[in-house]
Amino acid sequence: MIEQELVGSIFLKPMHGPESTEGYISRETYFKSLKQGAEIGVYDSEGRFIVDDELTTKYQNTIPLIADALIKDPRDPEYQKYKLAALEKGNLSIRLEWDIAKLLETRNVPLETARLFRNHMGFTTLLLDLNGPSYEVVTPDTIDVAIEKITMCDAIGV
Numbered sequence: 001m002i003e004q005e006l007v008g009s010i011f012l013k014p015m016h017g018p019e020s021t022e023g024y025i026s027r028e029t030y031f032k033s034l035k036q037g038a039e040i041g042v043y044d045s046e047g048r049f050i051v052d053d054e055l056t057t058k059y060q061n062t063i064p065l066i067a068d069a070l071i072k073d074p075r076d077p078e079y080q081k082y083k084l085a086a087l088e089k090g091n092l093s094i095r096l097e098w099d100i101a102k103l104l105e106t107r108n109v110p111l112e113t114a115r116l117f118r119n120h121m122g123f124t125t126l127l128l129d130l131n132g133p134s135y136e137v138v139t140p141d142t143i144d145v146a147i148e149k150i151t152m153c154d155a156i157g158v
Contacts (some may be wrong), residue, residue, distance in 0.1 A: 002043050002129075005092055005111065010055065010125040012040050012063065012138070024132045031067040038063045040126060055124075062140040070128075070136065084125060084146065085137040087111070095134075099143055103150055120150045 001007075014033035040059060041051040069078040074097075085096045094112040101107045109117075118125055123146050128136040139146055 002047065003089070003092060004045070006041050006043065006127070006135075007013075007045050010040060010042060010052070010124070010126050012038060012059075012066075012128050013049070015039050025130045027130065028069055030128075030130050033069050034067040034128075036062045059124075059140045065139055066140060070138070081142050081144070082138045082140070083136065084110075084135040084139050084143060085114070087127065087137050088134045094137065097143070099147065100150075103147060119146070121146065123149060 012034070014030070015037035017033050038056070038060075039049075039051045041049050041057040043049055066082045069076075069082050072079040074080070074083070080097065080099060083097050084100060085094045087094050094109045094111060094114045096104065096107055096109060123139055123141050126138050126140060128138065130136065
């Protein structure tokens with residue numbers, strides 16, 4: 001069951017599995033499953049996953065690119081193209097990846113601040129749950145698009 005504060009947040013998950021009896025799912029296994037078929041949607045307050053067919057269709061060609069990129073080392077440019085942050089389970093604190101953190105001059109951001117910022121900037125974020133201590137936060141629109149939007153808003157004083 002996801003945290004109540006994440007009900008309605010957009011998740012990206014494999015259509016089939018992977019299941020883990022020991023908790024954490026390896027990155028390779030998770031992203032291989034994601035490439036074989038994925039869906040985007042939200043969890044309701046009962047813990048049911050509700051597929052968003054529009055978003056799933058919109059990003060169906062980007063999902064394999066995200067899966068390939070996130071298997072790589074965090075210093076790899078392909079990884080950095082999509083990975084935005086980690087959302088810690090429990091306290092729901094966001095730890096931004098380096099490029100965004102450098103631009104915003106902060107590494108940690110409260111969840112509500114991040115949501116307001118994301119909504120104001122108008123870019124999509126997707127949460128991935130590998131059953132570890134945090135959710136992966138990615139953007140299918142790429143980090144470059146997010147940085148461009150941030151820079152543009154900063155330039156006009158928004």
